[in-house]
Amino acid sequence: MTSSFETDPLVESLLPTTRRALLQRVAVGQSQGRAPSLVGAVGRDGHLLWEGSRSCVDGHAPDSDTQFRIGSITKTFTAVLVMRLREEGLLDLADPLEKHVPDTGVGELTIAHLLGHGSGLRAEPPGxxxxxxxxxxxxxxSEILGQDAALHPAGRRHHYSNPGYALLGAVVERLRGEPWEDALRREVLEPLALDRTTYGPVAPHAGGWAVHPWADAMLPEPSHDLGAMAPAGQLWSTAGDLCRFGAFLLQGDERVLNAAAVREMRTPSVPPEPDDWAGGYGLGVQLARRGRRTLAGHTGSLPGFVACLWTHAEEGLVAVALSNATSGPGIGGITADLVTIVADAEPRLPAPWRPMASFDKGLLELAGQWYWGTNAFGVKLVAGNGLELYPLRGGGRGSRFVPTRDHGTGGALGERSWRGLDGYYAGETLRVVLRADGTVSHLDLGTFVFTRQPYDPVDAVPGGVDPDGWR
Known part of the structure; x- marks a missing residue:
């Protein structure tokens, strides 16, 4: 087996029953989908766990090193290039397109609108x-946009737009001063060792086929250079390379994008369609609900090929399925099933509990039970002198907090503050309010008051407390 994905002898292999279930899913997908060939692969925590395939030609089944055209998975690669420009300070996601690519006729659209398919642009180029x-x-x-390219108000709804990603490719070319494919190879493919991800096909690669809907017959599909539309769907890749790329989408890589930036890409950017609340779109990343799990990745199709890459952050899983058929195999469902099979049969082992290497002992005074009104919450001290707030019963708003850059370390508790990382309090400030004698009175979280006892101390509670007290 040849693969660009890492293997590690210390990583436990899958159980035979799990491997059999994965192969069964690929075999059923190829057979029922009437696909010339179908290859699947699963990785976890940066290591290839399994690959399998089926083909209509005996002895010629593809493996994780066989190239297929990946269609719109290309958009995720383009989005990574744009996010790199943001990280370098060369653009802001709120920038209007006009600032970087003038005279398009849709220059008021922002980079974020284009990344999340919230631009309102038409789905396809004219012609x-x-x-x-x-x-x-x-x-x-001009030929990609045509006349009256905007169909919907920007930012109001998700409307998938291939021309929108051609515009993002133009932004990359303008700011880098080189073709999109050159920037992609230098900035993403080479650092991540995606040696089998290329602009055009490089052997061994599959040929693209259309399968007749009412007969077991095939027709070869044409394969064209998409030109200016390339950033929307040009690339060829392998199951091995896409597993590696999926691991990057979960963990980040400081040579390309850090973990915070790829996590931002996986965050919903615009409301989903009214009848599709099980899905969504981040910044170049599709989102889908599969039972209790949220998957992030992208699907892709071009004449002769369908492709899908899904990741599941909590399990550290990446699954890929590729086929050389214009239609037939439900490639998104097959790939999601590969994730589900492994996650259900062999859930990730949690890391061993270990005590914090170091912490500010003074912060232990903040740990324990607090009340917002009569709602009970716990505050836990975590690594890096961060705090975790969580409801102790029922529903409630929880968040993780990290020390702020200016007031997060050292000094008296009254001079310390923390910034919310997620949940309702993302971006909000938590600070400690002291009494005149220097002891802790309460916590102030975006004006919400958390006290050690319900509605006490009285002088800390907005609106006051009934003088007769509890009865």
Whole structure:
């Protein structure tokens, strides 16, 4: 087996029953989907756990090193390039397109609108079916956008737009001063060792086929250079490379994007369609609910090929499925099932509990039970002198907090503050309020008061407390 994904002898292999279930799912997908071939792979925590495939040609099944065209998974790669520009301070996601690519006619749209498909632009470029015609028919942005390109108000709804990602590719080219594919290779593919992810096919690769819907017959599909539309769907890749890329989407890589930036990419950016609350879209990343799990990744299709990459952060899992059929296999469902099979049969072992290496002992005074009104919460001291707030019963608003840069370390408790990382209090400030004698009175969290006893101390409770007290 040849693979660009890492293996580690210390990583436990999957149980035979799990491997059999994964192969069964791929085999059923290839057979029922009437696909010329289908390859699947699963990775966990940066290591390849399993790969398997089925083919209509005996002895010629693909493996994790066989290239397929991946279609719109290309958009996630383009989004990584844009996020790198943001991290370097060369653009802001709130920037209007006009600031970087003038005279498009839609210059008021922001970079964030384009990344999250909230721009309101049309789904496809005008003219002939762009995926089955040469990119030379659309040599520039004017041919990609056409007249009346905006169909919906920006930021109001999710409307998938292929031309929107051609515009993002143009932003990359303008700010980098080089073609999109050159920037991609230098900034993403080479650092992540994605040696089998390329602009055009490199052997061994699958050929693209259409399967007749009412007969067991096949027709070869054309494969064109998409030209200016390339940032929306051009790339070829392998199951091994996409497993590696999926691991990056979960963990980040300081050579490309840090963990906080890829986590931001996986955060919903616009409301989903009214009838599709089980899905969503972040910044170049599709989101889907599968039972109790949230998956992040992307699907892709071009004539002759379908592809899917899903990740599951809590289990550290990446699953990929690739097929060389225009339609037939439900590739998104197959890939999600690969995640589910492993997550259900072999859930991730938690890391061993270990005490914190060091912490500010003075912060232990804040740990324990607190009340917001009559709602009981726990505050726990965590690594890095952070705090975790969580409800002790029923529903409630919880968040993790990290020390603020200016007032997070050292000094008296009354001079310390923390910033919310997630949940309702994301970005909000938590601070300690002291009494005149220097003891802790209460916690102030975005004006919400947390006290050690319900509605006590009285002088800390907004609106006061009935003078007759509890009765």
């Amino acid at each position: 002939e079916w762009w995926e089955r015609t040469p990119g030379t028919q659309r040599p520039g942005l």
